Amino acid sequence: MKPLVHNSNANPEDVDEKYIVVVKVGGNELDDDAFLEGLVLAVRRILEAGHFPVIVHGGGKTIAQYQQRLGLEPRFLEGLRITDEASMDVAEMVLSGLMNKRVVRALVNAGIRAAGISGVDDGTIYVEKMWHPLGDLGRVGDIQDVDPYLLRSLIAANIVPVVSPISFGALDGLSYNVNADHAATAIAAKLGAIKLIFVSNVPGVLVAGRVVRAITADQAEQWIAEGIITGGMIPKVRSAIGAVHGGVAQAVITNLAGIQEDGGTGIIGAQ
Numbered sequence: 705m706k707p708l709v710h711n712s713n714a715n716p717e718d719v720d721e722k723y724i725v726v727v728k729v730g731g732n733e734l735d736d737d738a739f740l741e742g743l744v745l746a747v748r749r750i751l752e753a754g755h756f757p758v759i760v761h762g763g764g765k766t767i768a769q770y771q772q773r774l775g776l777e778p779r780f781l782e783g784l785r786i787t788d789e790a791s792m793d794v795a796e797m798v799l800s801g802l803m804n805k806r807v808v809r810a811l812v813n814a815g816i817r818a819a820g821i822s823g824v825d826d827g828t829i830y831v832e833k834m835w836h837p838l839g840d841l842g843r844v845g846d847i848q849d850v851d852p853y854l855l856r857s858l859i860a861a862n863i864v865p866v867v868s869p870i871s872f873g874a875l876d877g878l879s880y881n882v883n884a885d886h887a888a889t890a891i892a893a894k895l896g897a898i899k900l901i902f903v904s905n906v907p908g909v910l911v912a913g914r915v916v917r918a919i920t921a922d923q924a925e926q927w928i929a930e931g932i933i934t935g936g937m938i939p940k941v942r943s944a945i946g947a948v949h950g951g952v953a954q955a956v957i958t959n960l961a962g963i964q965e966d967g968g969t970g971i972i973g974a975q
């Protein structure tokens with residue numbers, strides 16, 4: 705099943721000593737320099753606290769812009785992009801190229817060692833085609849496993865990994881489009897992260913205009929069914945809940961300001 709065999713002298717063992725914080729940054733504000741500055745500050749604070757950050761980024765907004773430039777219509781099912789072959793190329797170019805290097809450049813420019821990879825690199829995230837109960841999503845990946853070797857090698861070398869969610873098709877060797885919230889969750893669970901922070905353009909899950917402080921799986925599904933949680937917030941809450949159920953101690957949905965102020969929506973695990 706595992707697509708690649710490793711044979712190297714790198715020693716990622718001492719990573720077990722580090723407390724890993726996975727930060728997922730959404731694509732709504734990645735074109736904003738002020739947002740990138742705030743992200744750099746957040747990364748610096750995590751490092752200063754003695755923890756180690758792993759960044760996973762999205763870029764949905766920019767993929768849609770480039771789809772439209774090429775005459776392709778952005779379409780979604782429960783917040784997941786329906787990805788035909790042409791849109792797959794756009795997603796890979798935008799996520800593993802433009803977006804990934806934008807984040808890496810901001811960090812390196814601030815003196816923080818960082819390197820960009822995608823789920824394809826070294827077969828880090830391997831997927832099979834996702835079968836969605838509501839319809840065919842095209843080339844969208846359902847994560848089967850994460851091979852932590854490359855991530856752990858970078859962390860061992862004190863280089864902050866910046867991960868594009870485009871992933872490796874285990875059965876056909878093709879690239880697949882993976883929602884960045886799903887990728888961040890799988891990486892956090894595999895690395896045994898102490899915390900997973902979803903940084904979005906909203907301060908948390910909003911109900912009647914107010915941020916919900918904490919949410920359970922049952923409550924989230926009810927709000928999805930009632931149309932209170934919609935679009936990109938659907939994979940995000942499901943991912944945050946999945947992360948806590950998968951052993952990540954803490955998952956929070958917030959914006960950049962909320963990281964400093966300890967705000968946002970936290971997840972209440974299985975009772």
Ligand SMILES: Nc1ncnc2c1ncn2[C@@H]1O[C@H](COP(=O)(O)OP(=O)(O)O)[C@@H](O)[C@H]1O
Pocket residue numbers: 729730731732762763764903904905906908909910911932933934935936937940
């Ligand atoms: N109940 C909700 N609370 C907050 N945001 C919501 C809610 N329902 C839908 N949304 C939408 O979800 C968006 C966040 O999802 P998305 O655009 O995919 O963000 P990201 O790029 O950070 O992953 C918000 O900007 C908002 O428009």
Ligand SMILES: CC(=O)N[C@@H](CCC(=O)OP(=O)(O)O)C(=O)O
Pocket residue numbers: 729730731732761762763764765767783784785795799844845869881882883884885936
């Ligand atoms: C399958 C799927 O939905 N892939 C996402 C990947 C990018 C992403 O998740 O970006 P945000 O974090 O900005 O939403 C997409 O094509 O938009």
